[in-house]
Amino acid sequence: MDKSLEKSLTQWLKSQQPACGIFLKLSILCGWLNGVAIVGQAYCIARILQQVIMQNMPLQASSIEFMGLIGLLLLRAALVQVRERVSFEAGKRLRSDIRQAVLNKLVELGPVFIKGKPSGAWASIVFEQVEDLHDYYAKYVPQMMLAGFIPLLILVCVFPLNWAAGVILLITAPLIPMFMILVGMGAADANRKNVKALARLSGHFMDRLKGLQTVKLFHRGDAELSNIESASEDFRSRTMSVLRLAFLSSAVLEFFAAVSIAVLAVYFGFSYLDHLDFGHYGVSISLFTGMFVLILAPEFFQPLRDLGTHYHAKAQAIGAAETLVELLDYQVEGTKTDAQSSTKASFSTDAISIEVVDFEVFSLDGQRLLGPISFTLPAGEHWAIVGPSGAGKTSLLNALLGFLPYKGQLMVNQQSLSTISPSDWRRHLAWLGQDPQLFHGTVRDNVALANPQLTDSQIMTLLEQANISDFVTKHAQGLDLMISDQSAGVSVGQAQRFALARALAQPAKLFLLDEPTASLDAQSEQFVLASLQTAMQGASGLTVTHRLDDLNAMDKVLVMDKGLIVQQGEVSELLGSEGLLAQMLNQQQEGY
Incomplete structure (x- = not known):
């Protein structure tokens, strides 16, 4: 590892110590008291021994x-126990603080950033x-303080009794930290590589586990087993x-310590046999x-x-x-997302125009x-966004949600979106995407995620609007039906309708819909579209769709291609003129 990088990382680790609170200092204090004991x-x-022998x-x-x-034995036992407890609490508080900072950062960067790495990573x-x-x-930070205090305390006690013993301890002591540093230089680099290898293995294994059915379908089991074996190795x-x-x-540390203690034992042994006569300040060396000194040598x-x-x-x-x-420390290049803007203001409204x-x-x-583009969505109007794949439709919705950086003006009710608190802004939004995310928990938990105050009857009403209430009522567990991670236990269409019920749970002023009926059959699609039309009464809406036969229900249409708006206006006007929308509709009709 580069020395400057290692130094900066060490400084960062030291800067996090305040998160440990007083417990880190208590741990050091207990260690010092234990040294005195x-x-x-x-x-x-x-x-x-002197008195008896x-x-x-x-x-x-x-x-x-x-x-x-x-008394000292009991005191040391108590100090060791207290030190272990407060040390653990110091590490626990630090971990909690860092983990919360990581989660806050991921929330700030949003799902677009999170999808850039496997969930296992x-x-x-x-x-x-x-x-x-x-x-x-x-352990390490408190021990750093004790490694300086206890040997120094012992030297202060030994030198007045026998300077030769003190010199032996003083000379041999640096050998241990010297070798520790030499070994540690390689250990830091090895640990860094080990952490990256673990992240790769976790991400690789989790992705293959999630796609196990696809792996089996395409007979890729043996190849993936080989890949996992390689990553594991x-x-x-x-x-x-x-x-x-x-x-x-x-x-090696044990070796140097044993040699040093042995040298001390040899010195005192030969001194008692009168073969050595130095280090005792003119007074014979007593038992x-x-x-x-020999009892303190191991403790030194x-x-x-x-x-x-x-x-x-x-x-x-x-x-x-x-x-x-x-x-x-990750910062979005080019420009900031709304979540990263420094100036924030509260936002409250009964209608939203963009x-x-x-x-x-x-x-x-x-x-x-995508861009540059310009358009104005009046309050209360419902617009469709259509275009070929890769035209930038989903990117536009992600920017409105605050998950992607942008340049230019984005005004909400004549107020710049970058000045609005993301939490306040998203409180007025209802979003439904192509890939609905349900979380481990009951149906009740998932539907009431944004509004925990919902009653069971209100949740059932939302499920009826999403055309999924029959599935829940027929199940023995009802609203207590457990949904596993990654929507396991329900089909894609059922997950889409549960997500729709969740989206309808909050009184949104702006609906952002990305292919809301992509995974539904024709009958369910009609139920869902009808529910959305009812829920969107009085609210604004932007709907990304490939279903061009449903555009008549929209006030206007934005037609996008290669990141630009190539057409916009009412459906009847656009279909009556030559353009991309007419071409797409003809291609879709020919496909049927």
């Missing part, structure tokens, strides 16, 4: 030290990669690379001094070893942060999809 515990043990004192003479030792970001941040804040190899680095790091290296153990959490967090930062002048719509990467 460790020194006190070593002192009590060394004093007891060297001074031949009875055990009763060390009762104070024994009580102090027991988004699931990996929202769940797996956000989870990968937990250990960084719950790539993920496995990258995971093993990360684990190899983690195990290597732990083994208390040797035991006190333990925070550094724990830091090395948790260092992979930093590498893991940096790998996850790369994708998260890329998403959270005026567009020199209007151009762009994809999220800046490619122009």
Whole structure:
């Protein structure tokens, strides 16, 4: 990974620490208190051994030290438990905050952006990669503070007793973080590649799972199994690379710590045998001094070893942060969508008129999809938008919904749409698309999604208007019928009618309909069109359709081709003149 990128990602991780609240500081405080208790515990043990072995004192003479030792053991146990709890809470709050920021960003960018990646890849970001941040804040950041405090505290206690032991600790200590950094440089890059491999595998598997029937229909099962096997093998190899680095790091850190402790033990052993005579400030080395230092020696290296153990959490967090930062900092090229505009105003009206002048719509990467176009939709009128595939019809509706960036003037009741709060604007809209999205939950939940206050009788009325009430009443569960993710359990036509009932649930002033009857049979189509005509009384409407025989019910028609409006006006006028609409109608009649 590029050093500047790694540095910027580390800075971003540090900038998120306030989301942990006071719990991160409490975790560090508990660790510091535990370090002080460790020194006190070593002192009590060394004093007891000195009194019992060297001074031949009875055990009763060390009762104070024994009580102090027991109290410190209980205190350390309590501190460890509290630290684990507050550390988890710190990571939990951080994850909740980041996950909410990701979801808010996805809502801001809209469904057009979300469809640019497989749903499995988004699931990996929202769940797996956000989870990968937990250990960084719950374990690594507190351990960073302890790795500096506890060794320093022990050195302060050791140097006044024996400067040689202090020098040994001081010289050998840097070996551990030095090697940890060297290993960590490779670990961060390995984790980053592992995160991307997981996102690819998740997206690939989810897409194939959703299209399982299509895969079977075209006998692509063996080929897709091979592709999934290849993606799984790539993920496995990258995971093993990360684990190899983690195990290597732990083994080497343990080696250096063991060697350092052994050097201390050899020094004190030879000093007691009178083969070494330095480091004791002119006073012979007592059993208390040797035991006190040797008991603290493992504790001196333990925070550094724990830091090395948790260092992979930093590498893991940096790998996850790369994708998260890329998403959270994503800005639409060319111009802003309405959701990204900085100036917002409330919006309330009883009728909606739309005026567009020199209007151009762009994809999220800046490619122009349609325009420039100009038209004015008066309040209360219903217009149809027709044209060949790829003419820009759906792109126009997505721009009106605020999901695509645009240039030019888009005025709603003489007010620029970019100044209106997206939530207020969408409260006045009813949208029904070609690919209806139903969510995991009951029929009641899906229909009342935009208006949870609806009663069961009101929901049944909406279902009747959408010509789907018979299906619900005949089912034993009724409104409690469960619909799985991706509309599993109902047909496409039934899903379309449930989505229509949901669209009719809110008192919309503008209907944006994209092929609302594309998946319906002729009889259901007539019921749905009649329900829409009733619901749209007094409201404005734009309907994208390929059914040219239904245009007589519309006030006017916009005919689009290659991103431009080539005809607009009343149906009778356009059909009476040579143009694209007449050609399309003739082609459709010949097709029948």
